[in-house]
Amino acid sequence: MTKPLSHLDLLExxxxxxxxxxxxQFKKLVFLYSAGKDxxxxxxxxxxxxxxxxxxxxxLHVDTTWEFKEVIEFRDRTAERFGLDLLVHINEDGxxxxxxxxxxxxxxxxxxxxxxxxxxxxxxxxxDAAIGGARRDEEASRAKERVFSLRSAGYRWDPRKQRPEMWxxxxxxxxxxxxxxxxxxxxxxxxxxxxxxxxxxxxVVPLYFAKERPAIERDGQVFVxxxxxxxxxxxxxxxxxxxxxxxxxxxxxxxxDKSDASDIDAVLSETLAARNSERQGRLIDHDTVGAMxxxxxxxxx
Numbered sequence: 001m002t003k004p005l006s007h008l009d010l011l012e013x014x015x016x017x018x019x020x021x022x023x024x025q026f027k028k029l030v031f032l033y034s035a036g037k038d039x040x041x042x043x044x045x046x047x048x049x050x051x052x053x054x055x056x057x058x059x060l061h062v063d064t065t066w067e068f069k070e071v072i073e074f075r076d077r078t079a080e081r082f083g084l085d086l087l088v089h090i091n092e093d094g095x096x097x098x099x100x101x102x103x104x105x106x107x108x109x110x111x112x113x114x115x116x117x118x119x120x121x122x123x124x125x126x127x128d129a130a131i132g133g134a135r136r137d138e139e140a141s142r143a144k145e146r147v148f149s150l151r152s153a154g155y156r157w158d159p160r161k162q163r164p165e166m167w168x169x170x171x172x173x174x175x176x177x178x179x180x181x182x183x184x185x186x187x188x189x190x191x192x193x194x195x196x197x198x199x200x201x202x203x204v205v206p207l208y209f210a211k212e213r214p215a216i217e218r219d220g221q222v223f224v225x226x227x228x229x230x231x232x233x234x235x236x237x238x239x240x241x242x243x244x245x246x247x248x249x250x251x252x253x254x255x256x257d258k259s260d261a262s263d264i265d266a267v268l269s270e271t272l273a274a275r276n277s278e279r280q281g282r283l284i285d286h287d288t289v290g291a292m293x294x295x296x297x298x299x300x301x
Contacts, residue, residue: 008196012045015184018147018170019049019131022182025172026129029057030122033086035075036248037204038133041193042185044202046131047082057131058085060121064113065090066101066250068226074205087125091117101252102231109253119155122179129172129180137189147186153177190246194271198264207248208267210259212240222258226251246271 005013022029031046033039046055061075079086091099094112101109122130136143144159148170151157154177163171172180185193197204215224216236224245225231225238231252232238243256244267261270 008192008199011188011192012048012196014168014187015042015045016049017168018182018184019046019055021170022129022131022172022184023050023056025170026180028125028127028129030060030087030125030127030130031055031057032118032130032132033059033061033075034133034248035061035071035078035205036133037193037197037208038135038185040078040202040204041188041196041200042131042133043078043082044196044200045184054083058087060087060089060125060127060130062114062117062121063088063090064101064109064117064250065095066113066226066252068205068207068224068248068251070205070207071248074203078203087121089117089121089124091120100229101250102229106253109250122155127179128174129182131182131184133185134183135185135188135190135193136183145181145183145186147183148172149181149183151179151181155179157181190274191271194264194268198268205248207245209264210242210244210262210266212242213256214238215241215243215256217241221255223254224251224256246274 031043033043043055043059050056059079063072075086078084091113094116097112099109099112104112134142134145136145141159144162146162146165148163148165149157150162152161165171174180188196196202213224215222216232216238217223218233218236222241222243223231224243241256242258242260244259244261245254245256248254259270261267
């Protein structure tokens with residue numbers, strides 16, 4: 001008797017079908033790789049989708065230069081381990097202007113070092129479609145996304161111009177100057193991702209697991225000190241705090257959670273019990289009302 005497909009089996013099959021359909025419909029695909037848990041799960045799905053060949057697209061990491069060193073090490077190790085082509089792009093103009101997350105607001109910093117940097121990279125290599133690990137449950141504006149998310153000239157997003165996707169039919173037709181963002185994990189949740197990571201025994205960045213890290217508490221949030229660049233305010237002194245991250249971003253603008261979840265089973269249990277969004281620690285989401293939606297309209301992923 002055939003064993004019924006589980007919820008994860010169905011999600012996996014859907015994502016693999018989307019990845020294969022993307023490869024069939026677009027001329028020059030790229031995989032936006034952040035090295036986070038969603039990227040890790042999606043990369044595993046991509047490797048399954050095209051096995052025994054490697055995925056027919058390179059990885060692209062937009063490096064803000066303010067990532068945790070553990071993220072960069074994991075990124076490079078993963079690309080080397082699986083023999084994948086890795087492109088790394090930095091907005092050198094932003095670096096020259098010293099646009100950083102300490103002296104500038106999260107919105108300004110994200111616009112220059114992430115949004116503009118991503119547009120630069122897509123222009124440089126001429127990609128017509130970019131695959132990413134965003135999920136609809138993450139944040140209100142992302143709930144408006146289609147699996148194939150159409151972007152007009154300049155990579156701008158307009159939720160009113162998205163195409164219907166009835167019966168899982170994906171329309172990848174592109175007009176002059178248009179590109180596509182592709183979200184194979186659209187119907188997954190944070191809980192699904194961690195269940196999948198556990199089931200498939202995937203390696204993830206160690207920052208997802210709790211341990212004592214040098215950190216400070218500021219405005220009710222905990223920030224781990226990523227390196228020796230200026231960040232501390234007068235009177236602040238780092239001390240060991242046992243924390244983990246539910247989402248990874250640039251260390252000065254991504255808060256950690258106090259936690260004792262130091263292994264995959266504990267992380268999964270903690271995630272299943274959570275009642276708030278993993279993105280509550282992303283300062284960009286709370287910088288101004290509707291910040292994320294405006295960033296997406298400007299080309300942010």
